[in-house]
Amino acid sequence: MDIVILISQVIMSLALILCFVRVVRGPSLPDRVVALELFASIIVGLVGVYAIQSDVSSFIDAAIVIALMGFLAAIGFARFLERGGPRDD
Numbered sequence: 001m002d003i004v005i006l007i008s009q010v011i012m013s014l015a016l017i018l019c020f021v022r023v024v025r026g027p028s029l030p031d032r033v034v035a036l037e038l039f040a041s042i043i044v045g046l047v048g049v050y051a052i053q054s055d056v057s058s059f060i061d062a063a064i065v066i067a068l069m070g071f072l073a074a075i076g077f078a079r080f081l082e083r084g085g086p087r088d089d
Helices: 002-025 029-054 058-082
Strands: none
Touching (some): 002 029, 029 058
16 A cells, blocks of 8 residues: 555656646646646645545545645636736737
């Protein structure tokens, strides 16, 4: 099980790095918003895998809070774009 956890942490860390690159270099604002949502989802996955590894259930609560914050941030950005925010696409 330790090898599976290590492999999943490495893959999710690589995905997190690639997602950060998309946030920084994204061609348009909607692409960056989607990348931020993916960033939050990957962090939730990492926290979940760490909760399994450490056998501490309170990390699941932290993952739920991070997921809710990522969802609310995506809703806020969508509302900003809907109301005529700056778009470069």
